Amino acid sequence: MAKKLTNRTEDYSKWYNELVVMADLAENSGVRGCMVIKPYGYAIWEKMQAELDKKFKETGHVNAYFPLFIPKSYFSKEASHVDGFAKECAVVTHYRLKNDPNGKGIVVDEEAKLEEELIVRPTSETIIWDTYRKWIQSYRDLPVLVNQWANVVRWEMRTRLFLRTAEFLWQEGHTAHATKQEALQEAEQMCNVYADFVQDFMAIPVIKGVKSESERFAGALETYCIEALMQDGKALQAGTSHFLGQNFAKAFDVKFQSKEGALEHVWATSWGVSTRLMGALVMTHSDDHGLVLPPNLAPWQVVIVPIHRNDEQLAQIDEKATEIMKSLRAKGVSVKYDNRTTHKPGWKFNEYELKGVPVRIAIGPKDLEKGTVEVARRDTLEKQFMAMDEVENFVPSLLNEIQEHLFNKALDYRDGHITEVDDFETFKELLNTKAGFLSCHWDGTIATEDKIKDLTKATIRCIPFDVKEEEGKCILTGAPSKRRVLFAKAY
Amino acid sequence: MAKKLTNRTEDYSKWYNELVVMADLAENSGVRGCMVIKPYGYAIWEKMQAELDKKFKETGHVNAYFPLFIPKSYFSKEASHVDGFAKECAVVTHYRLKNDPNGKGIVVDEEAKLEEELIVRPTSETIIWDTYRKWIQSYRDLPVLVNQWANVVRWEMRTRLFLRTAEFLWQEGHTAHATKQEALQEAEQMCNVYADFVQDFMAIPVIKGVKSESERFAGALETYCIEALMQDGKALQAGTSHFLGQNFAKAFDVKFQSKEGALEHVWATSWGVSTRLMGALVMTHSDDHGLVLPPNLAPWQVVIVPIHRNDEQLAQIDEKATEIMKSLRAKGVSVKYDNRTTHKPGWKFNEYELKGVPVRIAIGPKDLEKGTVEVARRDTLEKQFMAMDEVENFVPSLLNEIQEHLFNKALDYRDGHITEVDDFETFKELLNTKAGFLSCHWDGTIATEDKIKDLTKATIRCIPFDVKEEEGKCILTGAPSKRRVLFAKAY
Numbered sequence: 001m002a003k004k005l006t007n008r009t010e011d012y013s014k015w016y017n018e019l020v021v022m023a024d025l026a027e028n029s030g031v032r033g034c035m036v037i038k039p040y041g042y043a044i045w046e047k048m049q050a051e052l053d054k055k056f057k058e059t060g061h062v063n064a065y066f067p068l069f070i071p072k073s074y075f076s077k078e079a080s081h082v083d084g085f086a087k088e089c090a091v092v093t094h095y096r097l098k099n100d101p102n103g104k105g106i107v108v109d110e111e112a113k114l115e116e117e118l119i120v121r122p123t124s125e126t127i128i129w130d131t132y133r134k135w136i137q138s139y140r141d142l143p144v145l146v147n148q149w150a151n152v153v154r155w156e157m158r159t160r161l162f163l164r165t166a167e168f169l170w171q172e173g174h175t176a177h178a179t180k181q182e183a184l185q186e187a188e189q190m191c192n193v194y195a196d197f198v199q200d201f202m203a204i205p206v207i208k209g210v211k212s213e214s215e216r217f218a219g220a221l222e223t224y225c226i227e228a229l230m231q232d233g234k235a236l237q238a239g240t241s242h243f244l245g246q247n248f249a250k251a252f253d254v255k256f257q258s259k260e261g262a263l264e265h266v267w268a269t270s271w272g273v274s275t276r277l278m279g280a281l282v283m284t285h286s287d288d289h290g291l292v293l294p295p296n297l298a299p300w301q302v303v304i305v306p307i308h309r310n311d312e313q314l315a316q317i318d319e320k321a322t323e324i325m326k327s328l329r330a331k332g333v334s335v336k337y338d339n340r341t342t343h344k345p346g347w348k349f350n351e352y353e354l355k356g357v358p359v360r361i362a363i364g365p366k367d368l369e370k371g372t373v374e375v376a377r378r379d380t381l382e383k384q385f386m387a388m389d390e391v392e393n394f395v396p397s398l399l400n401e402i403q404e405h406l407f408n409k410a411l412d413y414r415d416g417h418i419t420e421v422d423d424f425e426t427f428k429e430l431l432n433t434k435a436g437f438l439s440c441h442w443d444g445t446i447a448t449e450d451k452i453k454d455l456t457k458a459t460i461r462c463i464p465f466d467v468k469e470e471e472g473k474c475i476l477t478g479a480p481s482k483r484r485v486l487f488a489k490a491y
Numbered sequence: 492m493a494k495k496l497t498n499r500t501e502d503y504s505k506w507y508n509e510l511v512v513m514a515d516l517a518e519n520s521g522v523r524g525c526m527v528i529k530p531y532g533y534a535i536w537e538k539m540q541a542e543l544d545k546k547f548k549e550t551g552h553v554n555a556y557f558p559l560f561i562p563k564s565y566f567s568k569e570a571s572h573v574d575g576f577a578k579e580c581a582v583v584t585h586y587r588l589k590n591d592p593n594g595k596g597i598v599v600d601e602e603a604k605l606e607e608e609l610i611v612r613p614t615s616e617t618i619i620w621d622t623y624r625k626w627i628q629s630y631r632d633l634p635v636l637v638n639q640w641a642n643v644v645r646w647e648m649r650t651r652l653f654l655r656t657a658e659f660l661w662q663e664g665h666t667a668h669a670t671k672q673e674a675l676q677e678a679e680q681m682c683n684v685y686a687d688f689v690q691d692f693m694a695i696p697v698i699k700g701v702k703s704e705s706e707r708f709a710g711a712l713e714t715y716c717i718e719a720l721m722q723d724g725k726a727l728q729a730g731t732s733h734f735l736g737q738n739f740a741k742a743f744d745v746k747f748q749s750k751e752g753a754l755e756h757v758w759a760t761s762w763g764v765s766t767r768l769m770g771a772l773v774m775t776h777s778d779d780h781g782l783v784l785p786p787n788l789a790p791w792q793v794v795i796v797p798i799h800r801n802d803e804q805l806a807q808i809d810e811k812a813t814e815i816m817k818s819l820r821a822k823g824v825s826v827k828y829d830n831r832t833t834h835k836p837g838w839k840f841n842e843y844e845l846k847g848v849p850v851r852i853a854i855g856p857k858d859l860e861k862g863t864v865e866v867a868r869r870d871t872l873e874k875q876f877m878a879m880d881e882v883e884n885f886v887p888s889l890l891n892e893i894q895e896h897l898f899n900k901a902l903d904y905r906d907g908h909i910t911e912v913d914d915f916e917t918f919k920e921l922l923n924t925k926a927g928f929l930s931c932h933w934d935g936t937i938a939t940e941d942k943i944k945d946l947t948k949a950t951i952r953c954i955p956f957d958v959k960e961e962e963g964k965c966i967l968t969g970a971p972s973k974r975r976v977l978f979a980k981a982y
Contacts, residue, residue, distance in 0.1 A: 029558045036556070064530045066520070068644065090583045094582040096578055127522070130521050150642075151559055153559065
């Protein structure tokens with residue numbers, strides 16, 4: 001008997017940890033803080049990659065690959081960057097092992113010590129801008145619109161599958177421009193690309209905005225972000241896009257000759273999303289029965305399960321199932337037909353429910369007689385019988401309906417969890433009860449932001465693009481404010 | 492004036508090094524032995540990845556992702572593997588940096604020393620088999636057919652772009668099977684998958700065979716390989732597939748319950764190809780003018796270059812070029828139209844010749860009058876004029892012809908460089924003159940193989956599958972032999 005999944009209301013955190021493992025998305029490895037992304041989880045990540053990569057290319061970007069290692073001295077070149085990044089890193093100090101002279105396995109060869117330590121990249125701005133110096137001389141070489149798919153390492157003390165791991169997979173875009181205006185447009189464009197992807201494919205509504213100064217990326221002048229809300233009322237930053245000004249161009253001496261012949265520093269952006277999105281996907285849609293996947297990202301959109309008592313029945317069902325599978329595939333639907341005889345139908349029902357397959361089609365002996373099938377949708381758990389020859393037209397529209405329903409459900413929840421708050425007592429109380437985004441006035445100072453964080457653990461998630469101007473008083477200090485910002489506890 | 496490419500006859504090695512950089516494939520980075528794969532080079536790698544990934548999936552494999560780091564102790568578990576791999580590795584010893592108390596940048600925090608050192612993966616058998624122990628209990632869990640796309644690090648002393656770099660990109664398949672027979676079939680199947688890819692897409696003929704014992708992968712019982720021949724007569728191993736027996740299952744205690752209820756160790760394979768293939772691609776087809784790319788892997792199969800004296804002419808050419816581009820794209824041909832006014836036509840001709848674009852179409856003012864275009868193919872450098880409306884049908888068949896021509900040319904060269912040799916003096920002489928594969932009798936001992944390597948630097952590249960049985964005498968010792976093997980100097 002399989003282990004039962006903990007309920008969300010009982011322990012949301014435990015529910016998440018169990019679900020990621022039980023649904024075969026990922027598991028912890030023998031290496032502290034590093035996860036194994038299992039085939040089913042990786043198949044979802046591949047679908048995300050494919051769609052994002054397409055969007056990047058449609059907006060003129062190309063992929064490249066830069067070294068995993070970064071010499072320690074590179075980090076010291078951009079002052080604010082080193083403070084934000086270079087501390088909790090994996091440090092390579094030696095390049096050889098040898099047999100232990102005492103015969104106890106292998107040991108580090110102390111003679112093979114690197115002259116300069118190498119850092120396993122926590123992000124690649126420094127090594128990339130060191131390269132761009134060679135690529136960029138003239139305005140003809142600009143813009144440089146490069147993206148990299150890579151693994152990165154940040155030595156986190158407390159890790160959780162997908163949400164915070166020492167090693168994770170991501171993409172990092174790094175662009176170089178001739179003008180400030182163009183770089184700002186690029187950073188904003190990529191924030192929009194992320195928002196479209198997360199909303200249309202992951203079915204997760206997001207709020208677009210900019211970060212407050214203290215939440216900005218180390219080295220950025222402006223950080224654009226998309227913020228999502230999980231089912232426990234905590235926010236999750238789903239993607240960021242940074243306007244880096246000329247900071248890295250100055251640190252790495254990247255200049256170009258303009259059309260007018262002047263020598264100028266290049267303007268930069270960087271932007272990234274990571275396997276963290278997998279965590280957001282799980283926490284937004286899934287329920288106490290298991291994973292719920294939006295059809296646009298499900299490795300299998302439909303699973304067909306035969307219900308049979310003997311081989312003869314199975315052969316008859318095989319024939320019908322294959323027909324249905326073919327007609328659905330012809331319409332671009334991905335279908336798995338699970339006719340393994342090593343597992344019972346009940347086991348399969350549980351398995352695909354746990355794995356969040358959007359639509360399940362079951363075919364039994366009675367269906368053969370009547371020419372029907374049972375179609376069940378994972379999101380609402382509703383089932384219905386229908387004529388076999390209707391399936392081909394019904395399922396594609398059902399998949400669209402599920403995709404839309406998941407988004408709208410998440411949107412309703414999210415919109416129901418944005419609360420305007422004007423006094424600090426209510427603010428504190430709401431954080432511990434309803435949670436969600438608290439829309440409040442703030443006096444604009446880092447000191448106030450820090451103090452609110454110390455008192456409540458809530459941070460400013462973003463200053464939304466679509467915020468309206470209004471007079472108000474800071475939730476903590478009462479100092480004047482011209483707009484509300486969104487506070488929340490966050491992952 | 493751009494730097495001129497060294498001729499192959501003058502200095503083949505220099506020609507290669509220059510070409511990789513000049514054609515924008517890759518360049519050295521600020522990190523010893525680690526390369527930057529530039530966008531044009533990466534675009535070719537992406538095409539390789541896409542095709543290989545498709546072939547892996549068609550043969551039932553799924554992708555997953557395992558940690559970058561491997562605890563040092565894991566390597567000690569499989570005795571032959573540790574000797575082959577664990578020595579020249581990047582070793583992570585610390586996980587934190589701190590500000591230098593003397594104010595000189597950042598230093599390693601000696602308090603943040605890892606209890607056990609972590610090795611940056613040189614290959615992933617150990618960490619993967621440590622994981623498979625958790626995945627495999629019953630025959631129902633088998634086979635496990637997993638592939639990983641990843642970066643790996645081997646601390647090579649002498650490095651060359653693509654051919655031998657400290658960090659490189661690759662895919663590594665790791666499969667687990669219930670029977671020896673099934674694992675052997677898998678290893679052989681993947682060798683065939685590689686051969687088909689390299690021949691059909693890279694247009695490189697390969698010889699399939701098995702490695703001699705001393706050239707086998709560390710931990711393998713049999714290594715299947717495909718061997719290609721470069722234009723300088725040196726061989727290059729283009730892909731390997733290993734039958735690992737039960738070695739890793741025993742080292743990591745991976746057992747399964749068979750249908751009959753017995754507890755047995757699992758059988759294993761692993762197989763991989765890497766960015767090294769990029770080196771093979773360059774060295775097989777390219778010439779003294781630059782890169783020559785097979786159409787099946789070219790990022791742009793066709794480039795259209797306008798030749799114009801003024802804006803009015805350009806506008807007219809734009810119109811025609813756009814028509815041609817559309818009609819070719821509709822036929823699945825990838826086309827770039829380069830109508831930049833920042834670069835002259837002559838510069839563009841050179842650039843796309845250097846970058847190996849298979850077909851160039853030029854349109855000038857006279858072409859507009861006559862309704863013609865000039866079509867040039869990169870492989871033979873032949874040019875011809877033709878009516879604009881013929882292009883749409885001509886170019887797709889020309890691309891097929893180029894693909895085939897490149898393969899046949901390489902095949903002719905390769906077949907002309909397999910020489911049967913029966914005495915050691917001729918063997919030594921040929922290695923220094925014609926080179927290529929030398930087909931010789933060998934007494935089957937490691938001692939003889941080692942001695943030949945010491946004397947000549949030539950190694951046994953493979954024992955071909957299609958070798959015929961014949962009586963003969965070992966080229967070095969004169970001891971009896973039943974079949975010829977292929978010797979060569981190799982990359």
